[in-house]
Amino acid sequence: MQKNYDVIVVGSGAAGGQSAYTLCMEGARVLMLEAGRKYSPESETPMFQTPDQAPLRGGSTEDKRFGFYDATVDGGWTVPGEPYVRSTEDPGGRFDWWRARMLGGRTNHWGRISLRNGPYDFKPHSRDGLGMDWPITYDDVAPYYDKVEMLIGVYGASDGLENTPNSPSGCLLPPPAPLVSDLLTQQRAARLGIPIVAVHRAVLTQQLDFRRAPALLHPGNLKAQKIIAADMQRRAACFWATPCGRGCSIRANYQSTTVHLPPASATGNLHILTDAMVREVRLHDSGLAQGVTFIDKTDGSVHSVAARVVVLAASACETVRILLNSKSARFPQGLANSSGKVGRYLMDTVGSSLSGQIPLLESLPPQNEDGAGGEHVYAPWWLYQQQHAGKLDFARGYHIEMGGGKQMPGVGTMKGAEWLTAGSYGRKFKEDARRYYGSFVGFAGRGEMIPNEQSYCEIDPTVKDKWGIPVLRFHWQWSQHETRQAAHMQKTFAAIIEAMGGRVKDGPTLDGARAISPGGFIIHEVGGAIMGADKERSVTNQWCQTWDVKNLFLTDGAVFVSNADKNPTLTIMALAWRSADRILDLMRRKEL
Amino acid sequence: MDRRRTLQWMLAASAAMPLLARRVLGEGEPAAHGEGAPVAPTAHGYGTDPDLTKIYHPGDLWPLTLTRAQRRTAAALCDAIIPADTHSVSASGAGVVDFLDEWVSAPYPAQHEDRALILEGLLWMDAESSRRFAKQFADLGESSQHAICDDVCYEKKAQPQFAVAARFFARYRDLTAGGFYTSPEGRKDLGYVGNVPLLKFSGPPPEVLRKVGLIPPA
Numbered sequence: 153m154q155k156n157y158d159v160i161v162v163g164s165g166a167a168g169g170q171s172a173y174t175l176c177m178e179g180a181r182v183l184m185l186e187a188g189r190k191y192s193p194e195s196e197t198p199m200f201q202t203p204d205q206a207p208l209r210g211g212s213t214e215d216k217r218f219g220f221y222d223a224t225v226d227g228g229w230t231v232p233g234e235p236y237v238r239s240t241e242d243p244g245g246r247f248d249w250w251r252a253r254m255l256g257g258r259t260n261h262w263g264r265i266s267l268r269n270g271p272y273d274f275k276p277h278s279r280d281g282l283g284m285d286w287p288i289t290y291d292d293v294a295p296y297y298d299k300v301e302m303l304i305g306v307y308g309a310s311d312g313l314e315n316t317p318n319s320p321s322g323c324l325l326p327p328p329a330p331l332v333s334d335l336l337t338q339q340r341a342a343r344l345g346i347p348i349v350a351v352h353r354a355v356l357t358q359q360l361d362f363r364r365a366p367a368l369l370h371p372g373n374l375k376a377q378k379i380i381a382a383d384m385q386r387r388a389a390c391f392w393a394t395p396c397g398r399g400c401s402i403r404a405n406y407q408s409t410t411v412h413l414p415p416a417s418a419t420g421n422l423h424i425l426t427d428a429m430v431r432e433v434r435l436h437d438s439g440l441a442q443g444v445t446f447i448d449k450t451d452g453s454v455h456s457v458a459a460r461v462v463v464l465a466a467s468a469c470e471t472v473r474i475l476l477n478s479k480s481a482r483f484p485q486g487l488a489n490s491s492g493k494v495g496r497y498l499m500d501t502v503g504s505s506l507s508g509q510i511p512l513l514e515s516l517p518p519q520n521e522d523g524a525g526g527e528h529v530y531a532p533w534w535l536y537q538q539q540h541a542g543k544l545d546f547a548r549g550y551h552i553e554m555g556g557g558k559q560m561p562g563v564g565t566m567k568g569a570e571w572l573t574a575g576s577y578g579r580k581f582k583e584d585a586r587r588y589y590g591s592f593v594g595f596a597g598r599g600e601m602i603p604n605e606q607s608y609c610e611i612d613p614t615v616k617d618k619w620g621i622p623v624l625r626f627h628w629q630w631s632q633h634e635t636r637q638a639a640h641m642q643k644t645f646a647a648i649i650e651a652m653g654g655r656v657k658d659g660p661t662l663d664g665a666r667a668i669s670p671g672g673f674i675i676h677e678v679g680g681a682i683m684g685a686d687k688e689r690s691v692t693n694q695w696c697q698t699w700d701v702k703n704l705f706l707t708d709g710a711v712f713v714s715n716a717d718k719n720p721t722l723t724i725m726a727l728a729w730r731s732a733d734r735i736l737d738l739m740r741r742k743e744l
Numbered sequence: 745m746d747r748r749r750t751l752q753w754m755l756a757a758s759a760a761m762p763l764l765a766r767r768v769l770g771e772g773e774p775a776a777h778g779e780g781a782p783v784a785p786t787a788h789g790y791g792t793d794p795d796l797t798k799i800y801h802p803g804d805l806w807p808l809t810l811t812r813a814q815r816r817t818a819a820a821l822c823d824a825i826i827p828a829d830t831h832s833v834s835a836s837g838a839g840v841v842d843f844l845d846e847w848v849s850a851p852y853p854a855q856h857e858d859r860a861l862i863l864e865g866l867l868w869m870d871a872e873s874s875r876r877f878a879k880q881f882a883d884l885g886e887s888s889q890h891a892i893c894d895d896v897c898y899e900k901k902a903q904p905q906f907a908v909a910a911r912f913f914a915r916y917r918d919l920t921a922g923g924f925y926t927s928p929e930g931r932k933d934l935g936y937v938g939n940v941p942l943l944k945f946s947g948p949p950p951e952v953l954r955k956v957g958l959i960p961p962a
Contacts, residue, residue, distance in 0.1 A: 581826065
């Protein structure tokens with residue numbers, strides 16, 4: 153470890169990875185601190201392992217909530233030795249916090265869905281009077297969406313649908329062919345006026361354009377262009393096997409560990425410290441951030457490091473936690489919290505799902521439907537006009553993710569099939585299994601939650617983690633906009649399944665409060681240190697720079713002012729790149 | 745077996761009471777595999793950072809705990825559910841008994857709950873076989889096995905005295921299917937042909953689209 157870093161980046165996921173990438177490629181010396189262990193997707197990813205090679209056939213357990221082969225290390229909705237607190241036992245106030253303690257964080261296992269926010273999504277309050285507007289517009293972020301898509305590799309198409317931006321030519325890779333269940337869904341959903349189009353996912357359906365893209369990503373920077381061109385050639389295209397949630401040893405999908413960190417490291421400007429649990433940001437007498445204090449988890453020792461700039465990219469809630477735990481005479485309520493807004497306006501995504509059995513898809517001949525290791529198609533929100541005309545009982549929209557096909561059988565294959573088989577066993581059961589395998593389709597809604605005053609986090613006055621760091625206490629409440637939206641999802645999914653000639657086991661759940669997943673379940677938590685145009689009502693300016701401490705930047709989802717139905721990761725990266733450009737600019741001008 | 749559950753089962757199968765009373769859960773024959781004690785599992789799970797690239801077998805991470813007698817009944821029942829046919833081997837032929845043993849021996853709460861249901865259910869199967877045919881379930885011919893299974897195979901239609909046994913049977917069938925269809929033999933039986941690298945992904949072939957009606961008949 154050297155002494156003179158330009159920037160300390162806390163966190164190594166989508167935000168930390170992007171911040172470090174941009175800063176290092178443009179010449180800044182970066183120290184990255186990651187609370188989890190070192191992780192190497194090339195050697196650690198179980199690519200072709202089958203469930204029979206795993207304990208309990210790979211099923212979910214307390215240790216691995218998404219199944220044995222999920223990439224998450226030392227994580228989940230609980231992390232040993234790192235508790236958090238809920239303010240209530242009431243199920244409606246439940247919030248669960250998913251963390252990963254590994255290099256690359258949650259980018260190693262995420263769904264890779266990479267949707268751009270649209271113009272409406274940055275100005276929601278102006279459209280319906282709810283929530284708040286961002287201090288930026290779509291046009292401010294669009295060039296960064298272009299860059300991130302070109303860098304990480306995103307498949308998809310530009311369909312010209314409302315508030316669903318097209319990407320300029322050269323940004324997207326070709327989408328994969330739809331599965332037969334996708335095509336049938338598309339045909340039948342069209343009768344209901346629901347458009348099904350190619351989803352955007354961060355998976356290489358072909359090699360990146362290493363000849364053209366580097367100069368667009370790093371104009372005038374030949375060293376950076378050379379590094380990224382070489383790295384793009386080392387990433388393989390998808391070979392149409394193995395689920396993305398395991399990670400990808402051939403680097404065909406985006407994870408920070410396979411896309412951001414290798415080229416950033418190749419510059420020689422990045423130093424990564426793993427097992428470094430940041431406790432607080434230290435404040436200099438001048439009012440600037442001096443550096444951070446962290447605990448080396450391998451031996452419990454406490455260290456301080458300094459730099460010109462501190463970037464918190466620890467994930468929305470962890471960033472909030474670090475700020476609130478960084479108390480000083482100047483900031484008795486936590487660092488950069490003169491507005492009192494740190495911890496406020498925590499949001500997740502509205503989630504609800506339903507699956508159906510489709511007789512038309514029964515007993516189809518064997519075919520390989522592994523595909524791109526995740527969704528190929530989706531339905532963007534399609535009811536802007538009806539909503540505008542006051543025909544819906546909730547604000548904001550959702551998109552529909554969907555899946556089907558003859559996926560690799562799992563420990564739940566034929567589970568609970570009595571409703572179809574009338575309790576068959578013996579040779580008849582085996583016939584039934586052949587008949588029904590691959591005949592199910594699943595729909596999951598992912599919708600916008602409007603920020604509210606009842607959903608926030610703060611430091612619990614008593615509970616500490618095993619490092620002695622005070623932990624978060626969560627307060628959570630959905631509004632009727634969210635619960636009604638969840639009910640609408642259920643009705644819609646049931647209608648699509650019916651239009652496909654299918655059936656639903658227990659029927660849709662029409663009570664929205666029961667249909668909605670608990671807070672945190674969709675793992676899209678954002679907000680907590682929102683950006684704004686007014687320093688009395690926000691924590692950062694439009695550059696993710698805190699109003700109170702000018703060399704402190706927050707580049708993760710904490711700055712989100714709203715949580716559009718577009719899934720946050722692509723926007724996190726676009727904003728982190730934009731923020732890093734600002735940091736570089738201010739450093740060049742000696743303002744930092 | 746806690747008292748409330750014991751009572752439920754005994755009411756459900758009152759004719760089998762003498763046998764149930766004689767055989768307390770987990771006692772009896774020695775373990776068939778290793779020296780795993782036939783008691784509720786106390787081992788630890790695989791933790792939050794297991795080696796994902798390694799190949800695991802039942803018994804590698806925690807001791808298997810079923811007795812020889814339990815495994816014998818377990819094998820007979822899973823083969824009644826998934827017998828050999830012209831497509832594939834039976835459940836036990838694909839290693840499902842080892843999987844079930846791994847499952848009920850696992851140190852996780854969900855599996856622990858299944859353990860109680862399954863061990864009691866296996867006892868019930870033998871008790872019911874003894875009551876009706878004076879034999880253990882594994883010693884019955886197919887038609888006698890089916891006579892019992894027919895009464896418990898469909899939870900919704902089961903007579904009240906078979907309600908608990910039907911709940912057991914449904915769970916046991918789920919696990920048997922989960923074990924079988926994740927085995928190489930089961931995957932092949934279902935016609936799963938993925939998990940191989942491809943140069944190109946072309947989507948569904950015309951015969952599939954035709955069958956679903958997405959393109960006109962040839």
